[in-house]
Amino acid sequence: MKNKYVLIILASTILGILIGNMIRDYNRRDSIFTDKGNLAKKEVKLITKNIKELRREREVLEEELSELKDKYEDVEKIKEVNTLKRDLSYTDVEGSGISLSIDAQNEEIGNIANFVDYNKILVNIVNELKLNGAEFISINGQRINQYSPIVLAGSHINVNLVPIAPPYEIKCVGDKEKLSKYIKKGSVYLKSIQDNYPIKVGSKVLDTIVINKMNVPNKLKYIEGE
Template sequence: MKNKYVLIILMSIVSGAFIGISLKDNKVNNNEYISKIKLLRKETKEINKNIKKLEKEKENLEDELDELKDKFADEKSINKIDNLKQRLSYTDIKGKGIVIKIDALSEDVGNIANLIDYNKILVNIVNEIKINGGEFISINDQRLNQYSEIVLAGSHININSVPIVQPYEIKVIGDLKKLNKYIEKDSHYIKSIEDNYPMKVEFKVDENISMKKMNVPNKLDCIKGD
């Protein structure tokens, strides 16, 4: 009988120990869960903070992109206007090209303005140059554009209503490769001038040609962007 009581007491002690261990494990597990929840909340808060920061950066980048688009559009318009001004001889210009010089064969020939005008020699050369790489042209420092006139006025040639005299120096800025090919191989007309008229023609390549803008008003008073 005594042994029975001892056995019951031992079983109670063992059961109590197991219950204590179980409660302790549950407490440990609860603490782990609480720590994990706190960590998750902290991480979630940090993620939300980063998301807001990224959204703000995205807005700033979109604003910068819009500004760049506007700036690009403005620069494109400005470049277009500047290019038009160059074509109309409103601006000074420098570049590579060729120089063609036409003069009387000798002093005995005298004034060749009548021959130049009657045979449209300058006009023909200018037209040939334009289709052979010439972009900007001047004759005796008078810039040419689509409104320019080359006409005889008395005993001399007028360009842009400005009188010029021989020798006639034609400066051309443009595609140097095409221009050089033109004067070396393709210009039968230039070569025919010396054969048919008492004139001499000289030409050279010049990699540093300067042209001043027109000194007289164009028929376009101003150029405005859209």
């Protein structure tokens, strides 16, 4: 009987120990799950905060990008206006190019304006220079653009309504290589006018040429785009 009682006490003790261990394990696991849940909540909060910060940064960057685009568009518009002003001869230009001189062969020939104008010699030379790399051209200091008249007025030629007299000095700025080839290989047209008329043509290749802006008011007020 005594042994049976001892066994019951021993079994109860062991069972108590086992139950205690189970309870501790359960509490530990519950604590682990609770810790993991809290950690997950913290991570969610941190991620949410980071997302909000990233959104704010994106909004700031988008605003900066919009400002930069506006500035870029303004710069492009300014470039377009400056290019237009340059092409219409409202600004001075400088660069490499060539200079041509058209004059009478000698003083006995006298005024060459009549046959120069009648045969459109200056107009033809200007057109030929454009085909051979000239971008900006002047005749006796008068800047040439697409609206420049070159016409005879009495005994002299007018360029941009301004009278000019021989020798006719034509300066052009543009593609130096093409213009140099034009001079070196020899222009058929320049040769022909020297063969057929009492005029001489001189030429020089220059590293620096300054062509001043048009010095008379341009009557063009509006430019209509297509």
